[in-house]
Amino acid sequence: MSMAATQVVRSEWTKIRSVASTVWTLSLAVVVTVAFGMLISALAKNEFGSMDARGRLSFDPTFISFAGTGLGQLAMIVFGVLVVANEYSSGMIRTSLAAVPQRGTFLFSKIAVATALALVVGMATSFLAFYLGQAMLGDLKASIGDPGVLRAVIGGGLYMTLITMFSMGVAAMLRSPMLSLAVLMPFFFLVSNILANVSATEKIGRFLPDQAGSKIMQVVTPVDDDTPYGPWGGLGIMVLWVIASLVGGYVVLKRRDA
Amino acid sequence: MIEAVGLTKRYGDKTAVYNLSFQVRPGAVTGFLGPNGSGKSTTMRMILGLDNPTAGHVTIGGYPYRRLPNAPRQVGALLDAKAVHGGRTARNHLLSLAQLSGIPARRVDEVLGVVGLQEVAKRRSKGFSLGMGQRLGIAAALLGDPQVLLFDEPVNGLDPEGILWVRNLMKSLAAEGRTVFVSSHLMSEMALTADHLIVIGRGQLLADMSVKDFISANSADFARVRTPDTEPQLREKLTSALTEAGGQVLPEPDGALRVTGLPLPRISDIAHDSDVRLWELSPHQASLEEAYMRMTQGAVDYRSVADQRAGLQQPLPPGAQPPMPVPGQGQPGWYAPPPPQQGGQPFPAPQGTPGPSAPAGPYGAPAAPGTAPGGPANPYAQPAPQAPAGAPQPTAAPTAPAPATDPTKSEDAR
Numbered sequence: 001m002s003m004a005a006t007q008v009v010r011s012e013w014t015k016i017r018s019v020a021s022t023v024w025t026l027s028l029a030v031v032v033t034v035a036f037g038m039l040i041s042a043l044a045k046n047e048f049g050s051m052d053a054r055g056r057l058s059f060d061p062t063f064i065s066f067a068g069t070g071l072g073q074l075a076m077i078v079f080g081v082l083v084v085a086n087e088y089s090s091g092m093i094r095t096s097l098a099a100v101p102q103r104g105t106f107l108f109s110k111i112a113v114a115t116a117l118a119l120v121v122g123m124a125t126s127f128l129a130f131y132l133g134q135a136m137l138g139d140l141k142a143s144i145g146d147p148g149v150l151r152a153v154i155g156g157g158l159y160m161t162l163i164t165m166f167s168m169g170v171a172a173m174l175r176s177p178m179l180s181l182a183v184l185m186p187f188f189f190l191v192s193n194i195l196a197n198v199s200a201t202e203k204i205g206r207f208l209p210d211q212a213g214s215k216i217m218q219v220v221t222p223v224d225d226d227t228p229y230g231p232w233g234g235l236g237i238m239v240l241w242v243i244a245s246l247v248g249g250y251v252v253l254k255r256r257d258a
Numbered sequence: 259m260i261e262a263v264g265l266t267k268r269y270g271d272k273t274a275v276y277n278l279s280f281q282v283r284p285g286a287v288t289g290f291l292g293p294n295g296s297g298k299s300t301t302m303r304m305i306l307g308l309d310n311p312t313a314g315h316v317t318i319g320g321y322p323y324r325r326l327p328n329a330p331r332q333v334g335a336l337l338d339a340k341a342v343h344g345g346r347t348a349r350n351h352l353l354s355l356a357q358l359s360g361i362p363a364r365r366v367d368e369v370l371g372v373v374g375l376q377e378v379a380k381r382r383s384k385g386f387s388l389g390m391g392q393r394l395g396i397a398a399a400l401l402g403d404p405q406v407l408l409f410d411e412p413v414n415g416l417d418p419e420g421i422l423w424v425r426n427l428m429k430s431l432a433a434e435g436r437t438v439f440v441s442s443h444l445m446s447e448m449a450l451t452a453d454h455l456i457v458i459g460r461g462q463l464l465a466d467m468s469v470k471d472f473i474s475a476n477s478a479d480f481a482r483v484r485t486p487d488t489e490p491q492l493r494e495k496l497t498s499a500l501t502e503a504g505g506q507v508l509p510e511p512d513g514a515l516r517v518t519g520l521p522l523p524r525i526s527d528i529a530h531d532s533d534v535r536l537w538e539l540s541p542h543q544a545s546l547e548e549a550y551m552r553m554t555q556g557a558v559d560y561r562s563v564a565d566q567r568a569g570l571q572q573p574l575p576p577g578a579q580p581p582m583p584v585p586g587q588g589q590p591g592w593y594a595p596p597p598p599q600q601g602g603q604p605f606p607a608p609q610g611t612p613g614p615s616a617p618a619g620p621y622g623a624p625a626a627p628g629t630a631p632g633g634p635a636n637p638y639a640q641p642a643p644q645a646p647a648g649a650p651q652p653t654a655a656p657t658a659p660a661p662a663t664d665p666t667k668s669e670d671a672r
Contacts, residue, residue, distance in 0.1 A: 007360045011355070011356075011358035012354075014350060014353050014357055015346070018346045018354070019343060020345050086343055090343045091338050091341030091342075092341055094303070094337050094338070095335075095337070095341060098306045098307075098308065098329070099330040099355060099358040100358060101323060101325075257303070257308060
C-alpha cells in the first residue's frame with residue numbers, strides 16, 4: 001500500500017469512528033436484521049404444521065433466519081451513502097482532495113475502510129441472525145455443519161458488505177446523500193422485489209444486485225425453481241454490479257470538478 | 259510562488275474566470291479582491307487543482323497542484339469555513355486532516371492552540387459560530403506548516419478581535435517568507451492587511467499593484483464646498499469661478515460641490531472675490547473603498563436597487579403627502595412626538611425634538627425622501643459616493659471592520 005493510501009485509511013478511520021451516524025446505522029442494521037429474522041423464524045415454526053407437502057419440501061430454515069436482511073440492508077445502504085456523500089454535503093471533499101490530489105487513491109482507500117467495517121458488522125449480523133433464528137425454529141432448525149449452511153451464513157455477511165459497497169459507488173456518482181438515498185431506498189425496498197416477482201419482468205428482475213446476491217443465503221432450492229445461476233453465480237452477478245457502480249463513481253470523481 | 263497564466267474557466271455559457279494572469283510572490287500578503295461572484299473562489303479552486311481550468315494553467319512553485327510533490331505539506335488552504343461535518347469534534351476534524359497529510363497528531367493540538375480553540379476542541383463543530391468555524395478552517399490550513407497559504411474570505415463572521423488576529427497572523431506568516439494569498443470583498447480590510455493587491459471583476463483582472471501604488475493612484479484629495487441652499491445662483495457662480503481658476507467641480511447629490519485641483523485657501527479666496535458666501539469648506543480624502551467601488555462598478559454582478567415595494571403599499575388618498583422618513587427614528591435619544599393636543603396645534607415641535615415636519619438641521623436642508631435618515635444629527639456626514647450617472651451606490655462604510663454582530667460568537671473571542 002502506497003504511503004498516500006495508508007494515510008487516507010488512517011484518516012478515514014478517524015472520520016468514520018468520529019460521527020454518530022456510523023454507530024446508529026450499523027447497530028440498526030444488526031438489530032433489524034436479527035430481530036426481524038427471529039420474528040419470521042418463530043412465525044414459520046408455527047406455520048409449518050399447516051403447510052402442504054410442497055411447502056415442507058421447500059422449507060429452508062437457514063434462509064428463513066435471514067428474512068430480516070431485506071430490511072436491515074437499508075441501514076447498511078444509509079451507512080454507505082453517508083460515508084461517501086457526506087464529503088460532498090459538508091464540503092469536506094475539497095479539503096480532502098486538496099490533501100490527497102490522487103483522487104483514485106482517495107476514493108478507493110475510503111471505500112476500503114468502510115468496506116472492512118461493513119464486512120465485520122455484516123459477518124457478525126449474519127452469524128447472530130442464523131443462531132438466534134435457529135433458536136426460534138426449535139426442532140426444525142438447521143445446523144451450521146449441514147451441507148451448504150456455513151456457505152449461506154458467510155454469504156449473508158458478504159451480501160451485506162457488497163450492498164454497502166454498491167451504495168458507496170452510487171453515492172460517489174450522485175454526490176448527494178438525499179439524492180442517493182432517494183434512489184437506493186425505494187429501489188431495494190420495493191422496485192427490485194416487484195420486478196423479480198412479477199412474471200413479466202421476472203427474468204430481468206432476478207439479475208438485479210440484491211435478487212442475485214441473496215441466492216447465496218439459500219440452502220434448500222425451492223421446488224420448480226428455474227433460476228439460471230447458483231449461489232456463487234448469484235453473488236458473482238452482484239459483484240459485477242458493485243464493480244460497475246464503483247467504476248462509475250471513480251470516473252465521476254476523476255472527471256468532474258470537486 | 260503562485261503563477262497563473264491565461265486562466266479561464268467556463269461553466270456552460272457562463273464565463274467565471276477569463277484570461278487571468280498574475281503572480282503571487284512569497285514574503286508578502288497578496289490580497290485578492292473582487293465583488294461577490296467575480297471568480298475569486300473559482301480561481302482558488304483552480305489553484306488547488308479542484309477545478310480544471312477551461313484554458314490556461316496555474317502552478318505553485320512551478321508545478322500544477324496535482325503534480326506538486328507532498329502537496330499538503332507545501333500548501334495550506336481555507337476555502338469554506340462551513341466545510342466541516344457538524345457531527346465531528348473540532349479535534350477529530352483536524353486529526354482526520356492531519357492523518358490524511360501524514361502529519362503527527364501532536365501538531366493538531368498545536369494548531370488548536372494557535373487559533374484559540376483548545377477549549378472547544380472536544381465539542382462538535384455543529385454548534386460553532388461562523389467565527390469559530392473560520393478559526394477551525396485557519397487551523398486546518400496551518401496544519402502542514404506550509405510555505406504557501408490560501409485563505410478565501412477568512413475574516414467573514416469574525417469579531418473585531420478575530421479580525422485583528424487574522425490580520426496579524428497573515429502578516430507574520432508573510433514575514434516568515436511564506437506566500438500568503440487572501441481573498442476578500444472588503445477593500446478596507448485588505449488595505450490594512452495586504453502588501454499587494456490583485457483586483458478582479460467578472461473574472462477579469464482589473465488591477466495588479468502594490469497597496470501603496472493603489473492608494474496613491476486612487477485616493478485623490480478633494481474639498482467639499484457648500485453654498486447657501488437658499489440661493490442656488492451662488493452655486494452656479496462659484497462653479498464657474500472655480501472652473502475658471504483651473505479646478506474640477508463635481509456637484510454632489512445633496513447640493514454640495516466636490517472640488518479637486520485647488521487648495522482650500524485658494525477656494526476661499528475665489529469665493530470671497532466672487533462675493534459668494536460659504537456654508538462649508540472642508541478637506542476630504544476619497545477612501546480606498548470608493549476607489550475600489552469605482553474600479554469594480556462595471557463588474558458587479560449583483561447590484562441592489564432601491565426597494566420600490568410595488569403593490570405592497572396602500573395607494574395614498576389624493577392630495578396626501580407620501581410619508582417622509584423620520585430623521586433619527588430608531589436611534590437612541592429619539593422620541594416620538596407628543597400626540598396632538600386637544601384643539602391645539604397638531605405638532606408643536608418642541609425644542610430639541612425634531613418632529614416629522616421639522617427635520618431641519620443647522621443648514622435647514624429638508625431631508626428628501628430617499629436620503630438616509632440620520633438627518634440633523636450630523637450635517638457633515640459623508641454621503642455615499644455618487645456616480646454622475648446617478649446609479650444606485652452601495653453605501654460604503656469606509657474603514658468600518660467587517661460586521662461582527664453575531665450574538666452567538668461571544669465565546670470564540672477568548
